[in-house]
Amino acid sequence: MSIIIKGLNKIYPNGNHALKDVNLEIPPGMFGLLGPNGAGKSTFIRILVALMEPSSGSINMYGYDILKEREQVRKIMGYLPQDFRFFAPYKTYEFLDYAAMLSGINSRRERKERVDEMLRSVGLYEVRDRYANKLSGGMKRRLGIAQALIHNPKVIVVDEPTTGLDPEERIRFRNLLTKAAGNNVSIILSTHIVGDISSSCNNMTLLNKGQISFVGAPEELIKKAEGKVWRAIVPDEIFQQINEEYPVITTIPVANGWEIQVVSETPPCEGAELFAPNLEHAYVYFIDSKFDLWRKG
Ligand SMILES: Nc1ncnc2c1ncn2[C@@H]1O[C@H](COP(=O)(O)OP(=O)(O)OP(=O)(O)O)[C@@H](O)[C@H]1O
Ligand SMILES: [Mg+2]
Numbered sequence: 001m002s003i004i005i006k007g008l009n010k011i012y013p014n015g016n017h018a019l020k021d022v023n024l025e026i027p028p029g030m031f032g033l034l035g036p037n038g039a040g041k042s043t044f045i046r047i048l049v050a051l052m053e054p055s056s057g058s059i060n061m062y063g064y065d066i067l068k069e070r071e072q073v074r075k076i077m078g079y080l081p082q083d084f085r086f087f088a089p090y091k092t093y094e095f096l097d098y099a100a101m102l103s104g105i106n107s108r109r110e111r112k113e114r115v116d117e118m119l120r121s122v123g124l125y126e127v128r129d130r131y132a133n134k135l136s137g138g139m140k141r142r143l144g145i146a147q148a149l150i151h152n153p154k155v156i157v158v159d160e161p162t163t164g165l166d167p168e169e170r171i172r173f174r175n176l177l178t179k180a181a182g183n184n185v186s187i188i189l190s191t192h193i194v195g196d197i198s199s200s201c202n203n204m205t206l207l208n209k210g211q212i213s214f215v216g217a218p219e220e221l222i223k224k225a226e227g228k229v230w231r232a233i234v235p236d237e238i239f240q241q242i243n244e245e246y247p248v249i250t251t252i253p254v255a256n257g258w259e260i261q262v263v264s265e266t267p268p269c270e271g272a273e274l275f276a277p278n279l280e281h282a283y284v285y286f287i288d289s290k291f292d293l294w295r296k297g
Pocket of ligand 1: 016017040042
């Protein structure tokens with residue numbers, strides 16, 4: 001069982017064609033949706049969680065048609081939106097209790113057990129009496145994931161969950177997701193941060209300008225950048241030149257100038273050596289070569 005997306009298009013009323021014939025199958029496990037700002041990730045996700053209708057196309061989620069069976073779909077799905085906020089002055093545990101009620105857990109006792117369990121699992125038990133809007137940024141995000149997981153969903157959708165988190169909270173958040181992914185659920189993680197994907201997703205897709213340009217394991221994407229990443233040590237003026245012409249991924253100051261890593265089809269300068277690509281290089285190479293986002297000389 002999985003999520004099957006066919007011929008998905010979204011044209012906003014102002015004519016923006018935000019998704020263009022998206023076809024995708026999302027298996028259980030952690031699935032990364034990677035793309036630059038404006039790629040269409042949030043649009044895709046709002047359709048996936050049945051908050052917005054596509055202009056055309058269909059999505060089947062574990063046997064349910066998300067357009068015709070919204071209620072059932074909501075029951076098997078947890079969602080953490082990109083702009084997750086609290087509108088009412090709830091205490092942390094009250095907020096979770098409310099989320100549990102909304103997701104259909106009717107028994108008060110069952111809710112209490114579930115809320116306590118979630119508070120412990122995301123490390124918010126000690127602050128359960130604090131008002132949710134008084135929590136730190138990282139704690140708010142953890143509360144966000146707790147409300148998404150409260151009813152043991154089959155499908156968990158999170159939109160840009162680590163934006164604005166410090167490294168420690170980021171790792172903590174990823175670990176929470178990885179733990180949830182253990183139970184044969186599908187987790188869809190939308191992000192423009194390559195590190196979020198490389199550290200946790202077994203499968204991924206690359207979305208750019210509304211179109212899918214890659215689907216597969218992150219390692220397969222990395223393979224596509226082999227032979228395209230160069231390392232060189234250059235003096236300041238050469239660095240400036242290269243920086244204007246090519247996507248430069250890493251710059252480290254060294255005694256006689258800069259050590260740089262550059263994505264390019266051919267050596268960007270004399271003395272450049274091939275370098276083993278990582279996912280960030282591959283992402284840049286792929287977006288660059290396919291869609292010309294960066295201008296080459
Ligand atoms: N309500 C809307 N009406 C018209 N155009 C929209 C609307 N929402 C988004 N768009 C446009 O659709 C495209 C995709 O936007 P979307 O928010 O889905 O991208 P995103 O990948 O989530 O970007 P980000 O990384 O910045 O969150 C953009 O060009 C955006 O300007
Ligand atoms: Mg977005």
